Amino acid sequence: EYRLTNPPKPPATVEVMDGENRKHTLQVQVLGAEETWHTPSLLLASVGSSGGKVVFSQIRTLDPTEDVKQYGSTLNRNKICDIAFYQKVHLEVDPGQYESEETKFQALQKSDKARLEILQDLLSSHLGLSVAEKQGPLPAYTPGYFLGRHELKLDFLSALQPRLKADNILKLNLLSLQFCGKGVEPSKPTASLMPVFLHACPQRFSTVEYFENLHSEHIGRLLIFSEVMTSSMEGLDGAVLHHGLAVVACQQISGAGRSGNAWLSPEGCGMFSLQLHIRSDSYLGHHVPFLQHVVSLAVVLAICSQAGHEDVDLHLKWPNDIYVGDCIKVGGLVVKTIVDNTMTVCNIGVGMNLDNNVPTTCINALLRELKLAPLSLEKFLALVFTKLEKLLVTLEKGSSGVDQVRQLYYKYWLHSNCEVTVIGPQGSKQEVTILGIDDFGFLQVLAKDGCAFSVHPDGNSFDMLRGLIAPKVK
Structure with missing residues (x-):
């Protein structure tokens, strides 16, 4: 041996x-x-x-x-x-x-x-990280609350009726929703089951403030709120539900970002998921990848377009990150789609550092520095949903509407005329200048030889500090 x-x-x-x-x-x-x-x-x-x-x-x-x-x-x-x-x-x-x-x-x-x-x-x-001396237990899962106009909720439940199992349970991919009317004894909330109260209001979410600030026709008019759940995306994943339905969580146990990355979800983070139904014959139906840019723009506009907020230093990093200045990430989003002949169903997950100073900074910290009133979660959500619906309507006006949305996007993005290196799948390098985004939201660049081409977001990552666009490491 x-x-x-x-x-x-x-x-x-x-x-x-x-x-x-x-x-x-x-x-x-x-x-x-x-x-x-x-x-x-x-x-x-x-x-x-x-x-x-x-x-x-x-x-x-x-x-x-x-x-x-x-x-x-x-x-x-x-x-x-x-x-x-x-x-x-x-x-x-x-x-x-x-x-x-x-x-x-x-x-x-x-x-x-x-x-x-x-x-x-x-x-x-x-590694010099701040770590809590004692690890507390994970927060307990909580029930959900179905918020919206009574008639709209009834229409939603009526459309769902053929798909409901025993005890009014709707089975999604990873989560089941149990819709509980008056007098119904709810099941215990778990990672895989969330009881949803139809006729009760949550203590930690002001329905009055939310609906007073919401000026959309569809987006956000129906909302499921829960203090603690696995991930707000799981409240939508696996079913065609309702155009504009939002799921909001105060804390996520298993929040997820792009490419399967974990998304930290501390208290104070503004997190929601949204289901949109895009007609296949619409402009966006032909350019679905552009949607992620519209959503990130709506989040920034919801904050920066408010009176007195002009100096809030928020920017957009391609393809779907939100930054303070050019180096501190405070938000991001992920979009998952299902396509059929007449419609594309898009489930959008958004996370924004709204009122949590760690791990980086947050929107309300920026507002306090400018002597401005902080944003509540309710008002933030209502402003985002209102802006998003307006942008989607503008897009459908034709080329003039598309140009209008694109110019708004460029107002906040970080990359105008930046010179970067694009690395190909086989390691080839090309020095390029960023021109903008094309009709699909892909990054348009100009090579030294005068040839323009597009870089797709799904297969590449953008390292701004190194001026490098490279294939993602699998």
């Missing part, structure tokens, strides 16, 4: 090349070692030039026993003894993921306190 008699030490520094063939020197520090073999299991790598840091917790080189099986006597025994086997450390894995595997679940539960302590130390001591 071969054993490591002299476990190797990682080098103090290593040189690596990035995707642009630039050389970087990393300082390497061992933070933790495996008990049996004493080989590193946690490494901290620091980039001196930029101050960037990364912790590696899943490190593995060649396993010496596997090497013997593969190479036999052709590999020098002394060489084998100098090769380390680095175990993988999964600090991100919660024991709850293995509840169905009793032995593994029990073992992980016993060490879970240590896992969280190590993770907390890594984030605070080595």
